[in-house]
Structure formats: structure tokens, C-alpha cells
Amino acid sequence: MAVVLPAPCLQRAQGTIPASAGIGLRAEHYHEVAETRPAVGWFEAHSENYFGGGGTPLRVLESLRADYPVSLHGVGMSLGSVDPLDERHLTRLKDLIMRIEPGLVSEHLSWGSYNGCFHNDLLPLPYTEEALDHFVVRLTWVQEFLGQRLLIENPSSYLEFAHSTLPEWEFLAEATRRSGAGILLDLNNLYVSCRNHGWDTHEYLRGLAGGPIEELHLAGHTHRPMEHGDLLIDTHDGPVCREVWALYVEALTAFGPKPTLIEWDARLPPLAELLVEARTADRHLEARSHALAG
Amino acid sequence: MPSLAETQRGFAAAVFASDPGSIRPWIRANGLSPERRLGLYRNNTFLGLSEALRDGFPVVHRLVGTEFFDALARSFVAEHPPRSGCPLDYGAEFPASIAGSELAASLPYLPDVARLEWAWHEAFHAAEAPAFGIAELAAMPPEGHTQLSLRLRPSVRLLASPWPVLRIFHVNQPEYSGDPSIDLDRETGCRVLVLREGAEVLLHSLSVGEFACLERLSGEGSLETAFEAAIRAEPGFDLPASLVRLMGLQVFSHPARSA
Amino acid sequence: MTQNKTIVTSTLAAVVALGLAGNAGAAEKKADGDKCYGIVKSGKNDCKTLSNACAGHSMEDGQKDAFLVVPKGTCERIVGGSLEAPQGGK
DSSP states (O other): OOOOOOOOOSOOOOOSOOSSEEEEOOGGGHHHHHHHOOSOSEEEEEGGGGTTSSSHHHHHHHHHHTTSOEEEEOSOOOTTOSSOOOHHHHHHHHHHHHHHOOSEEEEESSEEEETTEEEEEEEOOOOOHHHHHHHHHHHHHHHHHHTSOOEEEOOOOSOOBTTOOSOHHHHHHHHHHHHTOEEEEEHHHHHHHHHHHTOOHHHHHHHTTTSOEEEEEEEOOEEEEETTEEEEEOOOOSOOOHHHHHHHHHHHHHHOSOOEEEEOOSSOOOHHHHHHHHHHHHHHHHHHHHHHHO | OOOHHHHHHHHHHHHHSSOOTTTGGGBOOTTSOHHHHHHHHHHHHHHHHHHHHHHHOHHHHHHHOHHHHHHHHHHHHHHSOOSSSOGGGTTTTHHHHHHTOGGGTTOTTHHHHHHHHHHHHHHHHOOOOOBOOHHHHHHSOGGGGGGOOOEEOTTOEEEEESSOHHHHHHHTSTTOOSOOOEETTTOOOEEEEEEEETTEEEEEEOOHHHHHHHHHHHTTOOHHHHHHHHHHHSTTOOHHHHHHHHHHTTOEEOHHHHO | OHHHHHHHHHHHHHHHHHHHTTOHHHHHHHHTOSSOOOOEEOGGGGOOOOOOTTSOOOSOOOOOOGGGOOOOSGGGGEEOOOSSOOSSOO
């Protein structure tokens, strides 16, 4: 059965993403979301899935935009690559931004292509001064091209380069400071990378103190046994774990209430289960707001 | 110390060419060998892209099963890594890759099934455009007809196959409940029109003449050449009746607005 | 040239006449031919965007030697046919 939607509506919800919980818009939930219009603060959509120019995905997104603020989250810009920036990709994103009027637009602190071949993955950068300069130049150029400030998200990673000279948090803080971009802090990625590389989560958060944290991500991960203990893989296929919730509380204390996305991409649960996770995040956000008010 | 470019070149070689040689010394072991760490990334790329292909080619997947599909997908990913950061673009060359694969040589209809699925995928995501139908044609002064240049709507795709791929597609839909058997000795080829109507992608069978006409128009041919091609391709072809049908299916876009 | 233009004007005039006479249904039947399966809607109309790169995979790639792999699916229900393409297509 196809998704039946009202004609696109010119009246739109306010665009600003509120400091409340949002959920990712996934194709499997299009029908239910379109019909039930769940009580959730906002939706985040993966930009590239709406690069087609027409059809059901864009209709769903445009129709949702009438009722909710929407954030656009990209995975394919390959900001950290030495390849030339893909102007077709950027033009498609710009068109989508004009069409959807998102409250936030985000990308990753990563690279994804070499010599024109894309890995379909968020690959780690060597955290060197050279990479930092390169990243800042590209990010600045892209923001100008799009006429849009970006948020940059910390990735999950499974290896570290021996020639890195900066901690990840310092690279992220410096890249966003120099380009005027904001930070999307993914607490699950932070936890996964810290566990995988033996970094200190508290030191990571302290390193970003005073930084432009404007959105938080929460997700589930998977433990994969290896010879020398578990490696954590950022699978987005389950509920947020206890340790990441604890980190969330720590981040809210450090940065104040921020828009918070529940990310769930694989082995997708019923919408209701996602909404339960979102309500948990909302309770933490409210507690933090009350603490600040009181 | 390797430059950023050397780091990325070495990393890409480890993932796509299974050659970790140049990047290995620059990865911290920290309890797990650099090869294993790079293997995780290689895994993510190959599994992620195989999954994307499975999503885009569900009938091919169903026809051959997961294990065989993944073998086809893996060799395709190795030979044709994505050329853009948009996953919607990935898979256009998969049908040709299947056609060239020795693995699938015993399933000669498989490449055309894949072509039909790619046409479906393109139609699903194509841009919208208002249709040009009978009412629009009737609203034109007849003197304007000679100047008319009809084009196909952005979601329209055409496919001709010597195999009954439309039937193969049809009986391999999850909701199909009839007998899925197909006898290639009894069933012949087909010409398929793929287009999106509202939110739905529809597949229609075309006659020889209709196919010839639309093929010319998709190649920017004029109405004269398209009409002539249709009549030549199918003796006794009822051109006006076919055009009425095609206009009813909303095949044509409004020439004034699609320029 | 003149003759070509005649094809266009006469055909389009006939299309308008036929269409406005409300014969579209009859015309459709006639033009449909004998081996038409009509409309096929696909079950994936609902949704399906492609898998995204945002998340990693925890499973190991179960790669086997390609020559050991045989198709095991509904292709077993497709019988007959030589490796030569049958007639009747384009």
C-alpha cells in the first residue's frame, strides 16, 4: 500500500530545532509517521536519501515539514578528502535545503572518497595540522556555497593514526572555531571511540567546554569480541546503553539542554519503541531545564 | 610522516585492493593488528554496499538467494566502487556487471531483470513534472500541432527484453500469491514502460509500435520520426488509439514547461 | 517533408477526436495487444531508500570462494529455454 499524503502545504511549522528529543525519519516508518503524526519535537532526515528530485521520499519529508521542524544530516560530502569537492552533491544538498528549510544541517568529521571512489563510510582522519587546515578550508568553502552554517559530528572510529598530533576533541573544537561551524556531539560515537582507543570520556567532554555544541546524538552500539577484548561497533541497531545515558546527563550538565536525536538505523524497532527512547531523553532534558531554572 | 593524501591513498588501497602495505605502519596497533582494524573498514564498505544493492534489486536477490547475490555484489563493488557520495546513485552498472559475470551465465535473463529494477529505482526517485494529455492537446489550436515537440516525463523508463522479465518481476513480488513458475520455452520477450504515477511506480506492457514511438521521443526525436518509426515497426499499428492510451497513462510532459 | 507534417497533423487531430469522444477506454483495449499483463505495481512502493552509511557493521563478511556459490532462490521456478535468447522481444 502506498503512502497517501495531503498535497504539499505552504503553511509550515517553525523551523528552529527545539532543545527536545527528535527521531530519525526512516523509510520503514513513513506510513505510520504520515498517518499518526507522533508527538515528537522534530525529525532528522538523511540528506542523500532525498537527492532524487521527486517521488515518495520527498513527498513524505515535505509533508512532515508542514508539522515539524526538520534537520538534515549528511553522510556523503566527504569533507575531509583530498579529492575535489563534488559540486553536484553540494548542488543537490543546496536544492534540498531550499526546499525543506531545515533548522539544522550537519555533516561529519571524516572523509569518504579517494580518487573519485567512495567508501560509503565515515573514515577517520589523521588528526594533524595539515588535515586540520585542509578541513577548515573545505568546510568554510562549503558553508559559503550552501549559504548555510553546518554542524560537524564526531565519528566512531576503529583505528587511530600514529601520525596524529592532536586529540580528536581538539581537532573538532579548532575546526569549528576557525570555520564558524557548530558541533553535533554524538555521545554514542564519543563513547565507542573512547572505549576503542582508550581515551577518557570526561577529558573529551572537558575539551569541548565552551564550544558551539548545538545538537546531541544518542544511539546503540554492538560489542564485537576480539583477541584483546571487545571492540565497539557503532551499529545503530539497538537501544541507548546505560553508559551512554550517563554520558548524556554529563553532557547536559556541561552544555545545557540541546536538541537530542535518537538514532536507530538497523534492525529498526516499531515506531512506538523509538518514541519511548525519545521520551527518556526528554525527561533528562526537562530535569536539566528545571535544575537551571531553580 | 605521510601526508593527508598519502594516508587516504593507502587507506583506499587497503579497502578496495586488499593492500594494507603502505598504510599499515601508520596505524596504531593498540591491542589489535592494523590489518584487523582495516579489515573492519573493508567489511563496512563491502557489506554496506552489498546491502544497498539488495535494497535496490530485491527481485534479483529473491531469484538467486542471499549467498549468490552477495557474491555478485562483492565482485561488483570491487570493480565499480561508488562514484558519488549519494547512495541513490549506486547500482546503475550492476546489470551490465551481472551480464559480464561468469557466475550468472546460467541465468541469461538476470541482467534484464536487474535493468528493470534499476528503471524502477530511477522512476521512484525521479523529479515531478506536469503531464501533457488529451485535454492539453485539445486546448491547443490545430495549427500549433506541427510545432509540438512531445517529451517523456522524468520518471519514464523504457526496457525491451527478449526474456519475459515483466512476468518474472510480477511473480516475484512479495504480495504475489499465484504460481511463480515460468516456462521460457512458452513465454516470450516483452517491452516495458516504467513510470511513476503519484507515489506509485507502475509497469505497463507496450506494443512494438508504442515502444518504437516512445524510444524515438526519449532520444529527443521529433514527432514525425517517432510516428514513422512506430508505423514501420508494427504493421497495421493504430497510432491515434495508442497515443490516446499513452496520454491516458501520463507518459508525456508538458513541452512548454519541460524545456 | 510535407508528407511528414501531414502525419503529425492528421494523427493529432485523430487523437483529439478519439480522446474527446470518450473512447479512451476502448482505444486502450485495442492498443493493448494480446500478451499484456497490464499494470504491475511493486510491493516496495511504500518506502525504501537505500541503506545509509551512518552505521557500521558488526558482522564479519561471510565471503566464500565465488565458484562454490550456486543460486538458490525462485530462479528454480524458471524452467526451459536454451542459453539462446528466445524470439519475441525487441
